[in-house]
Amino acid sequence: MRMSRYFLPVLKETPSEAQIVSHRYMLRAGMIKQAAAGIYSWLPLGFKVLKRIEAIVHEEQQRAGHIPMLMPTLQSADLWRESGRYDDYGQEMLRITDRHGRDMLYGPTNEELITDIFRSHVSSYKDLPLTLYHIQWKFRDEIRPRFGVMRGREFLMKDGYNFDLTKEDALHAYNRHLVSYLRSYERMGLQAIPMRADGGPIGGDYTHEFLVLAETGESEVFYDSDITDLRFGERAIDYDSVEQCQAVLEEFTSRYARTDETHDAALFEQVPEDRRRVARGIEVGQIFYFGTKYSDAMGAMVVDQSGARVPVHMGSHGIGVSRLLGAIIEASHDERGIIWPEGVTPFHCGIVNLKQGDAEADAACEALYAALDALGLEPLYDDRDERAGGKFATMDLIGLPWRITVGPRGLKNGVVELTSRRSGESEELPPEAAVERIAQIYGCATA
Amino acid sequence: MRMSRYFLPVLKETPSEAQIVSHRYMLRAGMIKQAAAGIYSWLPLGFKVLKRIEAIVHEEQQRAGHIPMLMPTLQSADLWRESGRYDDYGQEMLRITDRHGRDMLYGPTNEELITDIFRSHVSSYKDLPLTLYHIQWKFRDEIRPRFGVMRGREFLMKDGYNFDLTKEDALHAYNRHLVSYLRSYERMGLQAIPMRADGGPIGGDYTHEFLVLAETGESEVFYDSDITDLRFGERAIDYDSVEQCQAVLEEFTSRYARTDETHDAALFEQVPEDRRRVARGIEVGQIFYFGTKYSDAMGAMVVDQSGARVPVHMGSHGIGVSRLLGAIIEASHDERGIIWPEGVTPFHCGIVNLKQGDAEADAACEALYAALDALGLEPLYDDRDERAGGKFATMDLIGLPWRITVGPRGLKNGVVELTSRRSGESEELPPEAAVERIAQIYGCATA
Numbered sequence: 001m002r003m004s005r006y007f008l009p010v011l012k013e014t015p016s017e018a019q020i021v022s023h024r025y026m027l028r029a030g031m032i033k034q035a036a037a038g039i040y041s042w043l044p045l046g047f048k049v050l051k052r053i054e055a056i057v058h059e060e061q062q063r064a065g066h067i068p069m070l071m072p073t074l075q076s077a078d079l080w081r082e083s084g085r086y087d088d089y090g091q092e093m094l095r096i097t098d099r100h101g102r103d104m105l106y107g108p109t110n111e112e113l114i115t116d117i118f119r120s121h122v123s124s125y126k127d128l129p130l131t132l133y134h135i136q137w138k139f140r141d142e143i144r145p146r147f148g149v150m151r152g153r154e155f156l157m158k159d160g161y162n163f164d165l166t167k168e169d170a171l172h173a174y175n176r177h178l179v180s181y182l183r184s185y186e187r188m189g190l191q192a193i194p195m196r197a198d199g200g201p202i203g204g205d206y207t208h209e210f211l212v213l214a215e216t217g218e219s220e221v222f223y224d225s226d227i228t229d230l231r232f233g234e235r236a237i238d239y240d241s242v243e244q245c246q247a248v249l250e251e252f253t254s255r256y257a258r259t260d261e262t263h264d265a266a267l268f269e270q271v272p273e274d275r276r277r278v279a280r281g282i283e284v285g286q287i288f289y290f291g292t293k294y295s296d297a298m299g300a301m302v303v304d305q306s307g308a309r310v311p312v313h314m315g316s317h318g319i320g321v322s323r324l325l326g327a328i329i330e331a332s333h334d335e336r337g338i339i340w341p342e343g344v345t346p347f348h349c350g351i352v353n354l355k356q357g358d359a360e361a362d363a364a365c366e367a368l369y370a371a372l373d374a375l376g377l378e379p380l381y382d383d384r385d386e387r388a389g390g391k392f393a394t395m396d397l398i399g400l401p402w403r404i405t406v407g408p409r410g411l412k413n414g415v416v417e418l419t420s421r422r423s424g425e426s427e428e429l430p431p432e433a434a435v436e437r438i439a440q441i442y443g444c445a446t447a
Numbered sequence: 448m449r450m451s452r453y454f455l456p457v458l459k460e461t462p463s464e465a466q467i468v469s470h471r472y473m474l475r476a477g478m479i480k481q482a483a484a485g486i487y488s489w490l491p492l493g494f495k496v497l498k499r500i501e502a503i504v505h506e507e508q509q510r511a512g513h514i515p516m517l518m519p520t521l522q523s524a525d526l527w528r529e530s531g532r533y534d535d536y537g538q539e540m541l542r543i544t545d546r547h548g549r550d551m552l553y554g555p556t557n558e559e560l561i562t563d564i565f566r567s568h569v570s571s572y573k574d575l576p577l578t579l580y581h582i583q584w585k586f587r588d589e590i591r592p593r594f595g596v597m598r599g600r601e602f603l604m605k606d607g608y609n610f611d612l613t614k615e616d617a618l619h620a621y622n623r624h625l626v627s628y629l630r631s632y633e634r635m636g637l638q639a640i641p642m643r644a645d646g647g648p649i650g651g652d653y654t655h656e657f658l659v660l661a662e663t664g665e666s667e668v669f670y671d672s673d674i675t676d677l678r679f680g681e682r683a684i685d686y687d688s689v690e691q692c693q694a695v696l697e698e699f700t701s702r703y704a705r706t707d708e709t710h711d712a713a714l715f716e717q718v719p720e721d722r723r724r725v726a727r728g729i730e731v732g733q734i735f736y737f738g739t740k741y742s743d744a745m746g747a748m749v750v751d752q753s754g755a756r757v758p759v760h761m762g763s764h765g766i767g768v769s770r771l772l773g774a775i776i777e778a779s780h781d782e783r784g785i786i787w788p789e790g791v792t793p794f795h796c797g798i799v800n801l802k803q804g805d806a807e808a809d810a811a812c813e814a815l816y817a818a819l820d821a822l823g824l825e826p827l828y829d830d831r832d833e834r835a836g837g838k839f840a841t842m843d844l845i846g847l848p849w850r851i852t853v854g855p856r857g858l859k860n861g862v863v864e865l866t867s868r869r870s871g872e873s874e875e876l877p878p879e880a881a882v883e884r885i886a887q888i889y890g891c892a893t894a
Contacts, residue, residue: 007514007577009568033564036523036551041564044579047516067454069494072601073520073584074553076483091546096553099538099588104483106521106543117480117488121456130454132491137520137584141546154519 001347003382007044010394020216022329023148025338029398031325038145038153045398046325048346050156053324054135056187056343057158064180064239066131066160071113073137077103079112083297092140106139111294111316114161118312119300125165128302128312131173133160135321150282150326151218158319163312165304167291170313174206174289175245177317181210181285182232182252184319189341190328192284193227194252198261206289206315209259211281214330221281223257224271259283282327289315338399339422342441347380348372349438350400352392354407356385364406364416364431371435375444379404396421402441404434448794450829454491457841467663469776470595472785476845478772485592485600492845493772495793497603500771501582503634503790504605511627511686513578513607518560520584524550526559530744539587553586558741558763561608565759566747572612575749575759578620580607582768594663597729597773605766610759612751617736617760621653622692624734624764628657629679629699631766632731636788637775639731640674641699645708653736653762656706658728661777668728670704671718706730729774736762785846786869789888794827795819796885797847799839801854803832811853811863811878818882822891826851843868849888851881 009030017034018024026032031046042050058068074096080086086105094106107113114132122130135158145153162173178194185192192210211221213228230252238244256271258264259281268276294300295311304310320327332339340346349372353365365381372379380400382391388407395403405417405426415428418437429437439445456477464481465471473479478493489497505515521543527533533552541553554560561579569577582605592600609620625641632639637659644656658668660675677699685691703718705711706728715723741747742758751757767774779786787793796819800812812828819826827847829838835854842850852864852873862875865884876884886892 005512007516007568007574007579030568033567035519035560035563036521036549039519039521039523041519041560042517043564044514044516047581050517065452067491069454069491070489070497072482072486072488074483074486074586074601076486094543094545096541096543098541099590102483113482113488116482117490120480121454121477127454132454134494139521143546154521 001378001380003380003384006380008394008398009043010397018148020147020150020330021333022150022216022326025329025333025397026148026325029338032149038142038151040149040152040154045346049325049340049344050322052344052346053188053321054156056184057135057319057321060180060184060187061133061158061160063183064131064176066133066176066180068134069132070134070136071107071110073106073139074104075107075113077105079116079298080105083112083115083294085112092142094139094141107136108138108140109316109318110134110159111161111314112298115294115298115300115314118163119298122163123302125302125304129162129164129169129173131160131162131176133158133317147216148326149322152322155320156322158321160317162315162317163300165302165310165313167289167313170289170291170315171206172242172245174287174315175242175249176239177287177315178208178252179232179237179239179245179248181287181317181319182248185210185212185284186232187343188324188328189343190284190324190331191228193221193223193257193281195221195223195257195259195281196253196262197259197286208253208287209283210285211259212284212327212331213279214282214327215280216330217280217282219281219283220260221258221279222260222263222268223277223279224255225275225277227252227255227257282323282330283320284324284327285317285319287315287317289313333399336393337397340399340401342401345399345401347400348377348442349379349402349404350395351379351381352388352395352403352405353381353383354388354405356383358408360411361406361408364411368404368406368416368431368435371432372438375435375439377438377442377444402438404438406431448825448827450827450831453827455841455845456490457844465595467594467597467777468780469597469663469773472776472780472844473595473772476785479596485589485598487596487599487601492793496772496787496791497769499791499793500635500768501603503631504582504766504768507627507631507634508580508605508607510630511578511623513580513623513627515581516579517581518554518557518583520553520586521551522554522560524552526563526745527552530559530562530741532559539589541586541588554583555585555587556763556765557581557583557606558608558761559745562741562745562747562761565610566745569610570749572749572751576609576611576616576620578607578609578623580605580764595773596769598665599769602767603769605768607764609762609764610747612749612757612760614736614738614760617738617762618653619689619692621734621736621762622689622696623686624762625655625699626679626684626686626692626695628732628734628764628766629695632657632659633679634790635771635775636790637731637771637778638675640668640670640704640728642668642670642704642706642728643700643709644706644733655700655734656730657732658706659731659774659778660726661729661774662727663777664727664729666728666730667707668705668726669707669710669715670724670726671702672722672724674699674702674704729770729777730767731771731774732764732766734762734764736760780846783840784844787846787848789848792846792848794847795824795889796826796849796851797842798826798828799835799842799850799852800828800830801835801852803830805855807858808853808855811858815851815853815863815878815882818879819885822882822886824885824889824891849885851885
């Protein structure tokens with residue numbers, strides 16, 4: 001993309017309404033614009049990151065054998081009356097009346113709707129196990145929306161639902177979700193720690209929240225510092241293997257890690273003192289096993305091997321897709337702006353032309369652009385007739401992890417400059433070598 | 448995908464509520480399930496087609512230089528009061544009150560919101576031309592929703608908005624949209640004819656609707672039969688060239704083609720009698736140039752070259768993404784089911800194992816599956832222990848354009864059967880040759 005043709009409305013001033021760094025930078029980098037309280041338009045740069053996160057979630061869910069679909073944003077109140085949640089859910093549920101006076105709502109979650117789909121189409125254990133998921137906009141009418149996309153009212157979430165014949169099978173689905181979530185967050189450059197959590201309005205005895213450590217986190221967390229050394233990494237996993245998934249669960253949840261909701265001071269005391277940590281965390285996902293709560297209430301039954309009709313065992317599993325943008329920025333920024341991890345960056349690298357209009361510099365930038373494009377990478381080329389300082393400030397603010405700087409002086413020596421946004425380190429090298437380096441970083445095959 | 452692990456709830460019976468063929472087949476093929484009147488869940492097969500259509504729209508819009516973003520589903524009523532449409536828009540607008548008593552609405556279209564974004568960030572002609580678009584769910588509270596996704600209440604639409612300094616520039620944007628729409632529909636296997644249309648509530652003197660001819664179409668259309676010979680085809684186009692885009696507009700709109708809303712009997716009489724056609728059509732898109740209607744009302748001004756503040760010229764351009772599934776099926780089916788064009792098919796081909804459990808047949812199917820997968824293609828392998836007749840009926844119903852049938856008898860002679868869903872013709876050939884043929888059809892590079 002050429003900056004001269006893009007829509008990147010960067011702000012010089014920090015908007016006064018933004019209290020936390022991710023909200024400030026998302027506004028300043030032209031990623032979002034508030035449309036109403038807690039409701040945002042995703043400007044082109046923000047939309048690109050949202051799509052990258054969504055793509056990682058889709059890939060990792062499907063790798064785990066979970067099946068994508070899509071439920072609508074609006075639901076009929078009838079199903080929620082069946083489960084009993086229509087009255088239980090408080091004012092955070094946005095209730096709507098259509099032109100015929102029918103009660104509807106903007107879905108805050110989808111247990112009822114997916115259970116209705118299941119009971120309409122599945123009646124035999126032979127069709128199990130089954131996990132369906134979708135990534136869809138949801139609405140919670142927060143009384144005080146704030147912190148930008150971190151606590152908005154309209155938000156994008158992945159929610160998945162497993163249907164299994166037995167509790168044992170359902171716990172394997174729970175473990176599959178835990179593994180796929182660990183992989184997803186790591187690909188986004190995040191460390192998200194599974195912590196024992198509280199069931200809340202969805203219910204459930206087995207539930208873990210995934211928390212990213214950050215000073216601005218809404219939850220107080222207590223953990224054994226050993227847990228931050230754990231990485232899922234590149235290990236191979238067979239999602240059909242009960243043992244392998246269970247082993248990952250044990251590895252990542254055996255150390256003490258809880259939010260204030262489930263914190264147990266006596267247990268925490270048993271962690272060696274030098275490893276006890278109290279910090280703050282941002283919740284970016286949660287997994288639940290809740291057994292037959294909804295299948296009992298809504299009659300989602302299957303015939304088992306013996307011919308008996310039994311309620312199906314379920315769980316639900318969520319990732320806060322739009323919220324993740326805020327969490328990533330909270331975890332990865334400096335005083336000049338955002339620092340995107342390579343896995344979610346909106347553009348793979350920036351190209352800064354120090355002397356727009358100089359024939360040689362222009363040609364070198366175009367050649368770099370074409371070479372990166374041919375590798376399937378997306379560079380953002382700042383081809384505007386602006387001062388170098390302004391171009392650098394914009395690139396730093398929007399946080400592309402790599403920048404290639406091209407100027408007449410360097411070109412005389414046959415070199416351009418490759419700069420890491422994270423370390424700030426620069427290196428001079430021939431343009432072809434810079435392309436080769438970027439290709440290596442992103443794992444592209446070069447000729 | 449293996450059928451044994453997929454969720455494909457095919458119905459034997461035709462649901463009584465479905466009046467038209469696309470609705471019937473989408474229900475029977477397990478593509479959608481009604482969640483409430485005019486509101487659907489997209490089951491896995493339907494979701495896959497929806498995503499393919501969405502991907503084509505994204506690709507062709509970006510090829511035309513239009514920039515993707517995303518606006519929210521819910522909007523504040525305030526912006527609609529500014530444009531004057533809050534009161535004008537009738538009961539089809541779903542009006543909502545939030546917990547603080549603020550008036551909101553589920554966006555049926557986005558002229559106000561995009562104009563607000565524009566006026567907040569753009570103030571100079573130097574930032575023009577600019578076309579922003581998004582693909583987002585919308586809601587129109589139809590009094591009698593029917594025909595499945597063809598006339599639903601919650602529907603997915605691409606809407607794009609151009610901002611230009613002059614009427615001339617805005618008409619070039621109009622033409623770019625026309626070209627990109629022709630390309631998009633052809634890639635979906637559709638012929639959509641641009642017809643002179645009526646501005647309706649959005650307003651505008653320049654507007655064309657794109658109609659797919661089908662008996663079940665909601666509009667009566669009148670056209671010169673010569674128009675159905677036109678194809679955009681594989682021709683190269685420079686979207687920056689005013690002349691090239693204008694030439695396409697003239698080629699595709701100079702012959703008589705109008706809906707009943709704009710039909711002019713006297714003009715139609717001038718078409719040679721043997722070329723006059725009266726038929727029915729399904730609207731799948733519409734483009735508008737409406738000048739300064741919204742920029743005047745909402746103060747979207749830019750400074751021009753002379754330093755004067757002038758209202759920006761705008762247009763809006765829509766493609767009915769979810770409706771297109773219905774339109775494609777109306778245009779492409781037979782008595783056995785759907786016939787997907789290759790460009791939008793949910794799976795590239797089906798694999799039917801005539802004797803599940805036979806070691807040789809199973810191994811041959813697995814080898815085909817792996818070979819297609821390695822090419823980046825997605826086969827759907829019916830690995831269930833079912834009768835061949837049932838497997839064929841399912842494949843025909845869900846409409847995959849190609850089927851490979853594998854059985855012990857053929858394998859003895861070293862062949863499998865490749866069948867075209869459209870022509871019904873079958874050919875026996877070695878498995879490797881079948882893979883090669885499928886790769887050619889989808890333009891995959893083979894080693």
